[in-house]
Amino acid sequence: MGSGQIKKAVAAAKKARPEYETLLDFYEKLLTAQEASMEGTHLKAIEIPPDLLSVKQKEGFPLINTSDFAIDITASESLFRKFCQFAAESNEVLAKAAKKIVASLDQGELELSDLFSKILAEDDTYWHEMERRLDVDKKILAFVAYSSIRPSLHMCSNHLAAYLHKDKPWAKGYCPICGSPPALSILRGEGERFLLCSFCGHEWRTHRVYCPFCENRDQKTMHYFFSEEEKDRRVDVCDQCKKYIKTIDTRKMQRPMHPYVEQVSTLHLDMLAWEKGLESGIPLWLQI
DSSP: OOHHHHHHHHHHHHHHOGGGHHHHHHHHHHHHHHHHHGGGOOOOOOOOOHHHHHHHHHHTOOSSOGGGOOOOHHHHHHHHHHHHHHHHTSOHHHHHHHHHHHHHHHTTOOOHHHHHHHHHHTOHHHHHHHHHHHTSOHHHHHHHHHHHHHHHHHHHHHHHGGGSOTTSOOOSSSOTTTOOOEEEEEEETTTEEEEEETTTOOEEEEOSSOOTTTOOOOGGGEEEEEETTEEEEEEEEETTTTEEEEEEEGGGOOSOOOHHHHHHTTHHHHHHHHHTTOEESSOGGGTO
């Protein structure tokens, strides 16, 4: 998606939800920088041997683990510095964290290649240790690191998608590329439902009535709620596992749609879900 579509989607979201203006301004910079970084990101395509691919397709396994993604370290480091600059110009909390992160980089206390590898390895112990050592909220540090490698993740995901069966929709709740849970549900066309991977950004088609977190398909234990003011956005709820996923109905939209802009400009729906005692199926730093 080009920078023009990002700008249009952000402008439309700010008009619909002016209370998100400051946050959306930040994300417009972030998303636009990620889009521009794609041109300078260079990766060798990950190859999957035919025998291994056959087993994965037969058993319904994802193509790779998150730790197997390739990262363009140079491009990611450049983005990391840029995102710290954006954060420094944002609210007080982000600015304070960015200042400490940059200082740690300049003093050699923080190695970005290690930071990126720990994102791929999903090493919670590392983030707790870095929070203690740098005195920076681990969610902010992980978010900046993840945002910096996302162009690499998307590029790898696009390459790997060539291995997927085009005539066999992936009807499972986890990403067929990396096995991660979805961050967003999207309704398109005649009501077909797609899920957006919270980690690599791959989008796949799935069942219309289906909980991706526990595979529940019992209509009696699944429902949704929405605001009368925005019927193109809703929260799908599973009573069985008490988890939720936000859904964007593009059939009812009269504005440009960008999935990550929608994710950010629907935080009020997350709050409503939390008030109801529901849980998201993804880590907090991947929700925004």
